[in-house]
Amino acid sequence: MRAIKLMPVVEALKRGKHFAIIAHIAPDGDTIGSCLALANFLMDHGKTVELYCHDAPPESLAFLQGIRNFVRPGESGGSQAHSAYYDAVVCLDCSDEGRLGDAAFLLKRTSCTINIDHHATNTLYAGINVVEPGVSSTAELVFDLIQEMDGDYFSLPVYEAIYTGIATDTGGFGFSNTTPAAHRIAAQVIEYGLDVDRLTRLLFRNTTLARVRLLAKVLDSLEMHCDDKVAFLMVSKVMLEEAGLDENNTEGIVNYGIDIVGVECAALFKEVEKDKTKVSLRTKGAVDASALAVKFGGGGHARAAGCLINAGIEEAKGQVLEALKGMLE
Structure with missing residues (x-):
């Protein structure tokens, strides 16, 4: 076929x-x-x-x-x-x-x-x-x-x-x-x-010291929501500038959130501009990542998806969290 x-x-x-x-x-x-x-x-x-x-x-x-x-x-x-x-x-x-x-x-x-x-x-x-x-x-x-x-x-x-x-x-x-x-x-x-x-x-298995230092800062931003079923991580432009890296160096970091026992959805919020945030999503069985991304004009797959939200990181987190609450009920 x-x-x-x-x-x-x-x-x-x-x-x-x-x-x-x-x-x-x-x-x-x-x-x-x-x-x-x-x-x-x-x-x-x-x-x-x-x-x-x-x-x-x-x-x-x-x-x-x-x-x-x-x-x-x-x-x-x-x-x-x-x-x-x-x-x-x-x-x-x-x-x-x-x-x-x-x-x-x-x-x-x-x-x-x-x-x-x-x-x-x-x-x-x-x-x-x-x-x-x-x-x-x-x-x-x-x-x-x-x-x-x-x-x-x-x-x-x-x-x-x-x-x-x-x-x-x-x-x-x-x-x-x-x-x-x-x-x-x-x-x-x-x-x-x-x-x-x-x-x-x-x-x-090919990372740089700068990326390891960036990873430490991103992991320090970890937030848990919805009875620890949701993990949020953040990457600001300041973090990237201090590390001397660009957005390409954030690939895969969201997996640290989804790998946590009990987490059903992990999101990495990356600041693109002051009022623009890129979101990478990873999920397990309870949440369809693609369906969540589509709510914000994005798309992808059932377990991995992404979207771009016209809002700052804090507002974007609130919007995604509100959408997730309905999907986890």
């Missing part, structure tokens, strides 16, 4: 020669890994590809081949896109046009738009939409796409990117979205020669 859904994508990519591939704003391992895997595969097959992302990719993923090829729309190096016309524009792990950020204009630079994603909240905004909420990650879908296009293809850099996407989105194959297929793909790429120890260290 998935092969049938992917066929229009296969045909478009085989037919075309020049493509744009877009990652979502505040990029994570899945969107970056998916983009690099597909881009490197296409270039290995004689295609030309331009990679776009509204925000710079995390430095923690700098080991992936081709990551320096991402262009931030509007910056030097990306101006050619304003006059470029692509055979197809491919959006990977982007649930709606808003997630494309400043790269959204690229959808108008082609007659063939492709949306490949695994978020249930996807708005099906492209001409070709392959959305599978039941898979572990978008990288899992990209792996299937590559197999459909060339089943004999092998490239270690491409499969490092695939593994990165799957491993990061499943929390090291530990979250509830981990599928049998995710393990089968991991087994296959390991058989190809992927160094699991190296990638595990780079992805999950």
Whole structure:
């Protein structure tokens, strides 16, 4: 069934020669890994590809081949896109046009738009939409796409990117979205020669002293609510400035809250501006993180989601807490 859904994508990519591939704003391992895997595969097959992302990719993923090829729309190096016309524009792990950020204009630079994603909240905004909420990650879908296009293809850099996407989105194959297929793909790429120890260290055991000091401050902000079923953590701009870090260095910190015994929902509130707060949500069985995020215009998955609230941290906490009380009753 998935092969049938992917066929229009296969045909478009085989037919075309020049493509744009877009990652979502505040990029994570899945969107970056998916983009690099597909881009490197296409270039290995004689295609030309331009990679776009509204925000710079995390430095923690700098080991992936081709990551320096991402262009931030509007910056030097990306101006050619304003006059470029692509055979197809491919959006990977982007649930709606808003997630494309400043790269959204690229959808108008082609007659063939492709949306490949695994978020249930996807708005099906492209001409070709392959959305599978039941898979572990978008990288899992990209792996299937590559197999459909060339089943004999092998490239270690491409499969490092695939593994990165799957491993990061499943929390090291530990979250509830981990599928049998995710393990089968991991087994296959390991058989190809992927160094699991190296990638595990780079992805999950590779922190800096500055990030450890930031973590100490964030954990000190811990608040417990609703009979200790809800854990709130905060990251202010001052915290980040004092640590000399940016928002990318907060990835995964929310998990410290959800890992507390008895907690059903954890939220990390990150100050973007004085009246704008980004919220990362993690939940267990009692709360649907996606349903909570949707209340604030966000989205995601049942156990991991996020949203942007037009309010300061304190007001944002109050709004999320009020919504949670109704969901926990």
